[in-house]
Amino acid sequence: MAKTVQGPRSAKLSEWLQQTIFVGPGLIAFILIVLTPFAMGFYYTFTEWDGLDLGGAEWTGMANIERIFTNDPRFWQAFWFTAKFTLAAVLLTNVVAFLLALLMTQNVKSRGVLRTIFFLPNVIGGLLLGYIWYFIFTRGFSAIGEATNIGFFNLQWLGTPNTAFWGIVIVFVWQTAGYMMIIYIAAIIGVPKDLLEAARIDGAGRWQVLRSVLVPLIMPAITICLFLTTSNAFKMFDLNLSLTGGGPGNSTESIALNVYREALVNNRYGLGTAKAMIFFIGVALITVTQVWFTKKREVEA
């Protein structure tokens, strides 16, 4: 009955009710799970805290920050490892993904099957993949090495800092390239064919067409792929935990793993939170800069 007599008051009430029902559940979950803990993080950054009760956190001012910047070589080792890893992983993943996408947009009959195979590693979680590759690096490679005598397979892959670094890079590329390939394929298919043909007719070589026509035209896809790989590589955790556990020593410990251990293994939640906040600032700076940088190079087709 209320429907027929809709005065301004009941209309307002109905708007309120709609706003609450449509937006409320998501908003509550978001505030409770993301916003509040994030805001609390700013407070705990400046405390010593055992993680148990809120009141138990003791205000220590800049002590955590000072400690991280002056007396925490392990954190900075993790930072440099993560930075180097991100650089190597992002470059290699995108080169491999782009080459695969080029291949998949040619007249190749096995395209469908190949696409499935290249994408497959991506659906399996990083933790499981790390264990699978742990086995391959420790037992599988040595078996191939014995049979073929190729030096590459006879290395102590997870035994030295340098090879362990490249070990994680290999698995990351293997896992992520297929996903980025899908995005590149969509972009390449979307490039108007007449533009490429016009360039050919004007006498541009294959390499020139690729560099001067195709790449600028798929710049939006490159922005997306660089963004996704950068943020995934910088935040790597699962793969790191299961494949090397940060070893040998702490040489391959990522920032995410360092934060986790500081809090849950060393039981220093205040210090861990401080690191997590520095980590957030790092992620924000890197991804925003990178998107800004590649966006500038996007052109209209």
Next chain:
Amino acid sequence: MPTKQRYTPANFALELIGAAAALIFLVPFYFLLANSFKKLKDILLNAATFPESLGLDNFRRAWVAIDFPKVFLNSFLITSVSVLLLVVISSMMAYRLVRRPTTFNKLLLTVLVAAMIIPFQSVMLPLMRITSLFELRGEFYGIVICYMGFGISLSMFLYHGFIKSVPLEIEEAAVVDGCSPYGVFWRIVFPLLKPIGVTVAILNVLWIWNDYLLPVLVINDAMTTIPLAVQKFFGQYLRKWDLAMAALTLSTIPIVIFFLMLQKHIIEGITAGSVKG
């Protein structure tokens, strides 16, 4: 790139390059599968050989060791309920934000999108405190609420982009016919959102099914999911490769089947999701 071309020897060469690359991509799966069937001494002798027999003994033992039926069911329940609720709440929220762009709603959209940049590690420590304070820790609904909080940003954003292109006329006609705002959404708009809904569901399934760190922090032993069970198993039996490989194979199978069955949708969904995101 021209697709209607003659099939030349160059194409055949590309075919071979593709096959070689595919082989390299598949090698890890060969190691995983082949060694799941072998006895431990054969694995230690040579991990690269074919298994001598295809007995399922390793699988039988791994099935029991990680309590596969239980952890599978846990993963399945947590993933399906979380994804279902995420689809519902994010589509509703996105609909409202598109149709009523008030100052508050515009601000909310900005905050949600900006929050996507926050790494999980920057939230997790105070979150542990919040989850025990609100008694979400160790409860099924607790982890579901956590996934809703972490998932709402991207899911809502994807729906938001799609709803913007849904014409208003259909809804207006329905209102004239006496349909309530809720009826308009559920009976008319929601079915139109199916393409992006599939994308949202798939992206969330892949994320939640494989997630490791959030469940470690907020669930109890009774709700152990597949990744947690595998992690625990490796802590105990690191050198028991025969069992470990079979356990890993078992744990990988469900999501691989999911992928192979819904491949077309997954690949389309990822393309749609990344272009919008």
